[in-house]
Amino acid sequence: MIFLLLAEGVPCLWAVDFSVRAKPYMSFPSAKSAELFGIGGGADAVFDVDISSVLRNPFDLGYSISPEFGFGISSLNGAEGSPSFLSGGIGFSLFYYPLSRLNLRAGGSFGFYQSAFDGMNGRVTYSNAYWRFGGEAGFRFSPLFTLSAGGGFRQYTFRPGNPVYEGIYVGLTAQISFETGGGNNGVQVALRQSEPVFPVFSGLYQQNQIGVIRITNDEPAEIRNITVSFRAGNYTASEMICGTVARLGKHRTAEIPLYADFSRSILNFSDNGRIPGEIMIRYEFLGSTRTLNSTALVDVYSRNSFRWSDPSALAVFVSPAAPEVLDFSKYIVGFSRNYLKTALNRNMQFAVFLFEGLRAGNINRVPDIDTPFTELHRSPSRVDFIQFPFQTLAYRSGDLDDLGLLFAACLEAVGISTALIPLDDDFVVAFSLDIDEAAAKNFFEDMENLLVMDGEVWMPVAFSAFRDGFVNSWYAAAREINAVLAAGLDLNPVVLSDAWRLYSPAVLNTQEARIDKPPETDVARLAGISMARYIASEMGPKIQAALGDIRVYGGSEERYNRLGLLYVRSGMYGEAKAEYRRSAEMGSVAAMVNLGNLAVLENDFAAAEDWFGRALTADPGNRIAMRGLGRIALDRPE
Numbered sequence: 056m057i058f059l060l061l062a063e064g065v066p067c068l069w070a071v072d073f074s075v076r077a078k079p080y081m082s083f084p085s086a087k088s089a090e091l092f093g094i095g096g097g098a099d100a101v102f103d104v105d106i107s108s109v110l111r112n113p114f115d116l117g118y119s120i121s122p123e124f125g126f127g128i129s130s131l132n133g134a135e136g137s138p139s140f141l142s143g144g145i146g147f148s149l150f151y152y153p154l155s156r157l158n159l160r161a162g163g164s165f166g167f168y169q170s171a172f173d174g175m176n177g178r179v180t181y182s183n184a185y186w187r188f189g190g191e192a193g194f195r196f197s198p199l200f201t202l203s204a205g206g207g208f209r210q211y212t213f214r215p216g217n218p219v220y221e222g223i224y225v226g227l228t229a230q231i232s233f234e235t236g237g238g239n240n241g242v243q244v245a246l247r248q249s250e251p252v253f254p255v256f257s258g259l260y261q262q263n264q265i266g267v268i269r270i271t272n273d274e275p276a277e278i279r280n281i282t283v284s285f286r287a288g289n290y291t292a293s294e295m296i297c298g299t300v301a302r303l304g305k306h307r308t309a310e311i312p313l314y315a316d317f318s319r320s321i322l323n324f325s326d327n328g329r330i331p332g333e334i335m336i337r338y339e340f341l342g343s344t345r346t347l348n349s350t351a352l353v354d355v356y357s358r359n360s361f362r363w364s365d366p367s368a369l370a371v372f373v374s375p376a377a378p379e380v381l382d383f384s385k386y387i388v389g390f391s392r393n394y395l396k397t398a399l400n401r402n403m404q405f406a407v408f409l410f411e412g413l414r415a416g417n418i419n420r421v422p423d424i425d426t427p428f429t430e431l432h433r434s435p436s437r438v439d440f441i442q443f444p445f446q447t448l449a450y451r452s453g454d455l456d457d458l459g460l461l462f463a464a465c466l467e468a469v470g471i472s473t474a475l476i477p478l479d480d481d482f483v484v485a486f487s488l489d490i491d492e493a494a495a496k497n498f499f500e501d502m503e504n505l506l507v508m509d510g511e512v513w514m515p516v517a518f519s520a521f522r523d524g525f526v527n528s529w530y531a532a533a534r535e536i537n538a539v540l541a542a543g544l545d546l547n548p549v550v551l552s553d554a555w556r557l558y559s560p561a562v563l564n565t566q567e568a569r570i571d572k573p574p575e576t577d578v579a580r581l582a583g584i585s586m587a588r589y590i591a592s593e594m595g596p597k598i599q600a601a602l603g604d605i606r607v608y609g610g611s612e613e614r615y616n617r618l619g620l621l622y623v624r625s626g627m628y629g630e631a632k633a634e635y636r637r638s639a640e641m642g643s644v645a646a647m648v649n650l651g652n653l654a655v656l657e658n659d660f661a662a663a664e665d666w667f668g669r670a671l672t673a674d675p676g677n678r679i680a681m682r683g684l685g686r687i688a689l690d691r692p693e
Contacts, residue, residue: 072232072233072234073103073105073232074103074105074119074231074232074233075101075230075231076102076121076228076229076230076231077101078098078099078100078101078226079096079098079226079227080096080098080099080206080225080227081094081096081225081226082095082096082097082127082209082223083222083223084221084222085221085223089222090132091131091132091220092129092131092138092220092222093129093130093131094130095128095137096128097126097128098126099123099124099125100123100124101122101123102122103120103148103230104120104121105117105118105119106118106120107304114151115302115304115307116149116150116151117149117150117151117304118147118149119147119162120145120147121147121148122143122144122145123142123143123144123146123164123166126141127139127140127142127209136173137172138170138171139170139171140168140169140185140220142166142185144164144165144167144185145165145166146165148160148162148163149161155195155339155340155342156195156341156342158194161189161190162189162190163186163187163188163189165185165186165187166184167182167183167185168182168183168185169181170182170211170219170220181219183212183214184212185212186209187207187210187224189205189207189208190207191205191206193228195276195341197341198274198275198276198341199234199275200229200230200232201229201230201232202230203227204225205225205226206225206226207224208222208224209223234275240274241273241274241345241347242270242272242278242338242347244269244270244336244347245269246266246268246269246334246352246353247266247269248265248313248353248354250354251353251355252315252353252354252355253356253360253361253362254321254356254357254561255322255358255359255360255361255368255371255372255561256368256371257315257317257319257321258317258559260316261314262314264313265313265315266312266353267310267312268310268311269309269310270300270303270308270309270310270311271306271308272303272305272306272307272308274305275305276305276340277302277303277307278302278345279301279302279339280301280338281301281303281309281336281338282299282335282336282337282338283296283298283311283334283335284296284335285297285313285314285315285332285333285335287317287330287331287353288331290318290320290330291315291317292316292317292318294316295314295315295316297311298311303338313334315353319562321358322358322561322563324355324356324357325359327354327356327357327360328355328357329352329353329355330352330355331350331352332352332353333348333350333351334349334350334351335347335348335349336348357440358561359440361438361441362436362438363432363433363435363477366432366477366547367549367554367558369441369460369475369477369549369558370549370551370554370558370560372442372444372460372560372561373463373475374443374560374561374562375467375560376468376560376562377464377562379445379448379449380465380468381468382570383448383465383572384464384465385468385469387408387409390579391404391405391408391578394579394582396586396623396624397656399498399586399624400490400498402487402488402489403488403498405466405471406514406516406525407525407586407589409462409466410525410528410585411578411581411582412573412578412582413461414522414524414581415574415577415581416451416573419451419522420454420455420458420518420519420522421452421453423454423457425440426439426440426454427454428454428456428482429479432456441457442454442457442460443460443561444461444465445570448461449570455481456477458482459483459518460475462484463475463486463551471486472489472550472551472552473485473486473487473550474508474548474549474550475549475551476515476547476548478535478536478539481518481532483515483516483535485513485515485516486514486516487512488511488512488513488514489511490511490512491512492507492512494512495512498593498594499593500594500596500597504529504530505533506536506548508548514529515529515532515533516529517529517531519531524585525582525585525589526588590626594625597621598625601621602618610641611641612638612639612641613638615634615635615641615643615646616634616635616645619632619635619638619646620649623649628653631653632653635653644670644674644680647669647670647673647680648666648677648679648680651666651683652683654666655683655686655687664684667681667684667687668680668684671684
């Protein structure tokens, strides 16, 4: 037994408890003993050493070893005299409390006895081994006093297989317990965190644990129906139940994961710090309900802290509902509508204006010296510092990822789907053009400069080339992406709409950002340059190819109409009209409708009505021409 104590560890010995058990009983001989002996009685004195804290088990049973001493006496049938039995030995028992006040115990003992009685030749003594086993059920009046009733079987041996006396016994047991260190100190609570809380992931801590709450039962008895919950004042929206324990034995410990229902207030942490929280322990002790409130300090990172173990988690920083981002984006897109080219992709044109709007607002790329993107995003074990889009707007600067997140937030704020692509040395943002690959070939010379995901075409922009304008940033992103794909590596784009299903945007209630909007003229000038470069690089080759077809194969209504459409997409309306007229003169209904649409754009309703009328004369069922006439009726001033 000493070996068992040491094997479990000496530090547990301080929690060993003791009790004295007085066991008066009546005995009834059985088998051959009943021929010699009558009803007897006696008492045992048992000194229990509770070793439950040393010999742990998954069933929460109690264990005790117990030196015991006994005295018994019994009458002899048909003779005078009453033999007595003095005994001493060691016992072992198991005990359990299925209910708060009900104690069940089973065990046995063995040792040596000495018997004495007066025979015909004088007083006779004899000694040998004895053993007994039995069980009892008792009522626990208090942690220190239990009264039980029980019985069992006892044998005093003469030689193996030949007992002097054997029989059953029944009696009462009065148990008085003595507390050692740790008793009557209630429940002890300790919190262990492996890492501070990330405020931007506050919504995830309802299902993902912050740390571990260790509770130790130092009450003088087991506790039951334990509920552990956590709250932290204004930093939590409600008290969060972390876990329950049905039963916790005396001197036992249990570990409960710590969860929290954080409120937005946790996003006010602009630096690392601590939250004063409170752990509530509610439990039952011997039928009464008790509550313990324990103060716990929870370590918290700053709201800008982020670890690159899962790039999808960047989605928490992109909130299209952030007031500053909404205000900036709506302002830019609002006036950009006056400059849109109707035949070009709207998403691309809005993206150009937003990109150049950031440049016109004097927002600069400034590498973070302490936590550079190009280094930190490759080290998932390190904590990075990521700016919220409103901070980048306010500071007018940011690292690659800060600028990319701001641009993505602006796009999402105006309803354009966005994806994030962190590369080794660059941060790329791709936005959806809301068209398929076949439609994209009408607007772009080389599809290798675009991404196709799930049949949808996306346009990438690299923020290493942010200072060089939209088109250079686009081509830089295309080169980098193609290099990654050529190497057989995965891009793993983070589509924000998908990432938000797990990582909801962190919305801050803040007035920190003072955003000065760039003048419309500056934005329009930069966007105009980018659009002109796009047209020259993407539409120019298509126009030259169309002109080459006409030179080689001759003019036709289809070729002239196709050339006119390319001129419209390039913003060259005069040249487009000339080509449309050539096609219309050759009988092209499509060219007539296109001339009507151009006239509507120029508010020349008479010319528009004329061209739509010609189209209907040639093709009475042409629905586009019909809709054009209907639109004229609505838009023409009285």
